[in-house]
Amino acid sequence: MNDSQKVDWSALRKDFPILNQQVHGQPLVYFDNAATSQKPRQVVQALVNYYERDNANVHRGLHELSNRATKAFEAARERAAKFINARQSDEIIWTRGTTEAINLVATAWGTKFIKAGDVILLTEMEHHSNIVPWQLLAQRTGAKLAFLPIIGDIGLLDLARLDEFLTDRVKLLSFVHISNALGTINPVVELCERARRKGITTFVDAAQSAGHRPLDVQEIGCDFLAVSGHKMCGPTGIGFLYGRMELLEQMPPYHGGGEMILTADYHKSTYKVPPHRFEAGTPDISGPIGLHAAMDYLDAIGRDMISEHDQQLGAYAYEKLMGLDKIRIFGPHVGRAGLVSFLLNDIHAHDVTELANQKGIALRGGHHCTQPLMRKLGVESTSRASFYFYNTTAEIDRLFDVLKEIQKFFGS
């Protein structure tokens, strides 16, 4: 018996009342977890508690409530540091999510460290959020972007070509840990190590991995790492950036305003040290508090258990759906994350998604914010079923049956 079989996964579903509903007269099957996960009661309750008992602004009140809010806000930062094994909590900067974390680094770090002619190395499987901020930086500075290729439909990075791409001009390697469009799990330790040997700064987009497997930034050896809370049982609108302190200290502010200054004058101000230098204005306070509860929730289950369970669901879905006629599944055959991206015959992904919805199944159909990748694969869009620990193999069986009906409906 695998360790993850010792967890009573279906018992966890009671923490997610939202899952217990009918959609179009059918039991809801929520397979859009890569877009956003559902939130357990414990997280919702943490938000309620905060707003009903402790709500106040942080770092600027001397009264009891402000003290409590500040304490909870900073305790969440400690928790986030522990969650990814950062050396200190000051290496955690609250952001709205992965997108803002990348923009922060592209703006603050990029403006200082990137010059004309430098190369920013990305991969062909990146989310738009790990492409567009670097394009903007490149336009501002005259730097260039390069993309490490992937191999065909199996969607693995062509690591044999990595050294060829890690030229002397490359200043940054930024890549996705788990691809939201393919389910590829990239060898994050190896990638960072090979970049580091050449003195290249590394950025890991952990949007899809943070809530699904243990993360240790010291073991990974990255300089930056970005997380979205809403994909890991936390509220929307909160996430964080991890940055190695040595780099953060050298970076100019991202936004200007209250909270981030040490002293301000009409013509010149001085700034706080990280992380507060990068957190201008009243922050999202309930967000970190909700995310704190989410991190506690995930670790009570065990992220190693979740990762094992994910991969079982991913493998089960792959095997099962391969049993359909004329299905094209993208991403690796083995060792995939808990998601399956596919095309059914010549039926458009939106039509598949629409019909699945009529049977209560929430899929995503589209380009998954990875248009360049879709173009590379020679498709416009795919349908995607993405799982979390509360999903079951019975739900995957249901998806299989519904996909068969969809094929029949379109007469293919």
Add this chain to the structure above:
Amino acid sequence: MFDDVADLYQQVILDHCKHPRNFRELTPCTCSAQGRNPLCGDQLKLFLNLDGDKITEAAFVGSGCCISKASASLLTDAVKGKTRNEAGAMFELVRELVTKGKAEGDVGKLAVFAGVHKFPARVKCAILSWHALMAALKGEGQPVSTENEHN
């Protein structure tokens, strides 16, 4: 099997989606325009030939979901023989039809799109080719998108 979506995927729509009419490039042509649906990445190109004020031929190429393909296919049939003004009036009727479920006027075969209004996310799919039509008639060089089309 899928009774609730039968309104959306009418037989005529399924037929036009599988066997789109006038599915080819017109070269040369009087005017053409591209339509894009940023949500799905769908795109199509619409070609028109005009004789004076009258549309004599319409064709399209591109890819998209069943609804957007069928809509373009039916459009190419529907606008043939229409003047610019008549085509413009049809655009308004179709827009009314797909957003409200009915239109004050004769839409002919296009009536099959009445069911779209129950599926707000699909209005953009049904209206894409019509935006391209308007852009082609206006001679706009820029691709049109359905980005600002509200459901």
